[in-house]
Amino acid sequence: MDNKLKVSIVAALADDYAIGYKGKLPWNLPADMKHFKALTTGGTVIMGKRTFESLPNGPLPNRTNIVLSSMISEGVNEGYFEANSLEDALELCSNAKEVFVIGGSAVYKQSADIADTMYLTWVHGKFKADTYFPEIDFNVWKEVSRTDHPADEKNEYPHSFVVYERIK
Ligand SMILES: NC(=O)c1ccc[n+]([C@@H]2O[C@H](COP(=O)([O-])OP(=O)(O)OC[C@H]3O[C@@H](n4cnc5c(N)ncnc54)[C@H](OP(=O)(O)O)[C@@H]3O)[C@@H](O)[C@H]2O)c1
Incomplete structure (x- = not known):
């Protein structure tokens, strides 16, 4: 049996790789929120401190939240764990099958x-941004599924849910 922890990246990015603006997402896209929730609920998520601080209601419910920070708080935090390196964060998940x-x-x-897998939502639009996803080397990633969605009355921008697996 393969006990290796699967590491999966989950991100929504614009065509120019933008992911954030002034501590928030550059867009409001309810379909992606729903997609993110369905993907991660019941699992373990690892995030940076600033992303954690951007969550409107604190730790994500029904998920084990691990927050990366160089400044670990004293005592126990309500609803999340802290780690001061990615390695330590992954160590905390060693009993899980997959971490997001x-x-x-x-x-x-x-x-x-x-990472073994990337769940990316491409948001087709142009946005003001100050935070970007790193460059993707498509020589090492294979697209394994894609669903394209046009804009609709609730979702202002066309978007694509795409899953990539690392080429072994
Ligand atoms: N579109 C998307 O899918 C998406 C997803 C997530 C976030 N965002 C957006 O991105 C922006 C926030 O991202 P960001 O890049 O500015 O910040 P971030 O990665 O969320 O947080 C950075 C902080 O995390 C901590 N950290 C990161 N790596 C660490 C490590 N290896 N060891 C210890 N601490 C570590 C440090 O905290 P300390 O300073 O406390 O040491 C660092 O200052 C927001 O605009 C947010 O809305 C977008």
Whole structure:
């Protein structure tokens, strides 16, 4: 039996790789929120401190939340764990089957070489942004599924849910 922890990146990015602006997402796309929730609920998520601080209601419910920070708080935190390196964060998940790395920029960069899968939502539009997804080397990633969605009354931008697996 394969007990290796599967590391999966989950991100929504614009065509120019933009992912954030002023501590928030550059867009409001309810379909992607729903997709993210369906993918990660019941699992373990690892995120950077700034992404954690951007969550409107604190730790994501029904998920084990691990927050990366160089400044570990004293005592126990309500609803999340802290780690001061990606290695330590992954160590905390050693009993899980899969862990979702959910950003932001530096955390995606640190995990790009070890991730097995990327669940990317491409948001087709142009946005004001100050935070970007790292460059993707498509020589090492194979697209294994894609669903394209046009804009609709609730979702202002066309978007594509794409899954990539690392080429072994
Ligand atoms: N579109 C998307 O899918 C998506 C996903 C996530 C976030 N975002 C957006 O991205 C922006 C936030 O991302 P960001 O790149 O600015 O910040 P971030 O990666 O969320 O957080 C950076 C912080 O995480 C901590 N950290 C990261 N790696 C660490 C490591 N190896 N060891 C210890 N601590 C580590 C450090 O915290 P300390 O300073 O405490 O040491 C660092 O300052 C927001 O705009 C957010 O909305 C978008």
